[in-house]
Amino acid sequence: MLKGNPDIGLYNLFLPKGCELCRLGGKLVVYITGECGDSCYYCPVSYERFGKDVMFANETHVSSLLDYIYEAYRMNALGAGITGGDPILAIDRVVSLIRLLKDEFGEEFHIHLYTSGRYVTNDVLRELDKVGLDEIRFHPVKEEYLKAVEKALKYSFDVGLEIPAIPGEEEYAEKLIKWAIEKGVKFVNINELELTERNYQLLNARGFKISHGVAGVKGSFESALRILRKFEDSKIALHYCSSVYKDIVETRTRFLRIIKYSAKPYENYTGEGTIVRAIVKSKEDLSDYGEKEREFWSVSPEFVNVINADEIWLVEEHPDSRRLRISEKLVYSKSK
Numbered sequence: 001m002l003k004g005n006p007d008i009g010l011y012n013l014f015l016p017k018g019c020e021l022c023r024l025g026g027k028l029v030v031y032i033t034g035e036c037g038d039s040c041y042y043c044p045v046s047y048e049r050f051g052k053d054v055m056f057a058n059e060t061h062v063s064s065l066l067d068y069i070y071e072a073y074r075m076n077a078l079g080a081g082i083t084g085g086d087p088i089l090a091i092d093r094v095v096s097l098i099r100l101l102k103d104e105f106g107e108e109f110h111i112h113l114y115t116s117g118r119y120v121t122n123d124v125l126r127e128l129d130k131v132g133l134d135e136i137r138f139h140p141v142k143e144e145y146l147k148a149v150e151k152a153l154k155y156s157f158d159v160g161l162e163i164p165a166i167p168g169e170e171e172y173a174e175k176l177i178k179w180a181i182e183k184g185v186k187f188v189n190i191n192e193l194e195l196t197e198r199n200y201q202l203l204n205a206r207g208f209k210i211s212h213g214v215a216g217v218k219g220s221f222e223s224a225l226r227i228l229r230k231f232e233d234s235k236i237a238l239h240y241c242s243s244v245y246k247d248i249v250e251t252r253t254r255f256l257r258i259i260k261y262s263a264k265p266y267e268n269y270t271g272e273g274t275i276v277r278a279i280v281k282s283k284e285d286l287s288d289y290g291e292k293e294r295e296f297w298s299v300s301p302e303f304v305n306v307i308n309a310d311e312i313w314l315v316e317e318h319p320d321s322r323r324l325r326i327s328e329k330l331v332y333s334k335s336k
């Protein structure tokens with residue numbers, strides 16, 4: 001019997017450990033490089049990232065491996081998911097980062113990694129195993145990449161497949177699942193196909209349109225469900241992950257976790273996982289109400305009626321270190 005919720009995700013046996021921790025908002029998203037040797041027409045990676053050797057910790061552009069440690073502390077991360085591009089093209093960086101994270105947060109800090117398998121060799125797998133990678137997920141764009149999956153099965157980390165649910169292409173997905181069962185792969189994740197700013201023209205050209213949530217492609221959920229139903233009683237763990245989960249729920253859950261562990265006492269939060277605070281220009285000392293950042297004070301919106309101010313703005317921001325500002329409104333000005 002399938003468990004879960006079709007809007008978020010469905011599974012037959014259990015959730016892979018990496019997904020279980022992601023659902024708690026506890027996975028640091030490590031984007032280690034945008035470089036990739038493949039060119040999938042449905043690739044969801046943005047223009048800002050794809051093909052570029054850039055690094056992001058969650059949503060924040062970073063330049064050093066230590067920035068990942070800082071971001072992991074901010075959210076009290078339980079683990080990390082290393083993605084790209086193809087992280088194997090930055091294997092030295094990946095190995096150094098896994099070592100750093102495990103040294104800092106302990107062996108139980110769970111790390112999973114995504115790759116197409118194109119560049120995975122025994123040397124790569126040996127290095128990843130040595131530094132303590134916990135889970136590897138292959139997105140075998142081509143059948144020949146399955147050779148890398150077979151190699152990976154000889155190591156101690158969990159091995160899974162990560163495939164998109166493409167309407168009309170269920171046959172390839174089913175072939176992969178049968179192969180995975182035969183070889184003893186631990187799990188197969190089936191992702192709802194999503195339209196993004198970068199892939200929408202190629203998807204539209206193939207007749208794929210949005211139907212579900214903000215980006216889910218029409219027919220992708222139904223395609224995933226047909227596959228799940230066909231294999232639900234088999235011994236392999238299958239998990240469908242919706243685009244709504246990836247685009248909205250995962251980010252919101254992670255934001256709420258960041259707020260729980262690193263919001264300042266004067267920062268209020270919303271159910272969407274955003275921070276609301278008042279930015280105040282005042283000649284008074286407001287340290288009883290908040291904190292001074294350069295010439296402005298940050299105070300709780302609850303105190304704006306009791307403080308002596310020249311100007312007050314209410315701002316709403318994302319809680320991660322990028323602090324993307326969603327809105328700002330001048331609510332009081334002495335001069336007006």
Ligand code: SF4
Nearest residue numbers: 036038039040043085
């Ligand atoms: S392998 Fe992944 S990152 Fe590379 S093109 Fe395909 S979907 Fe995009």
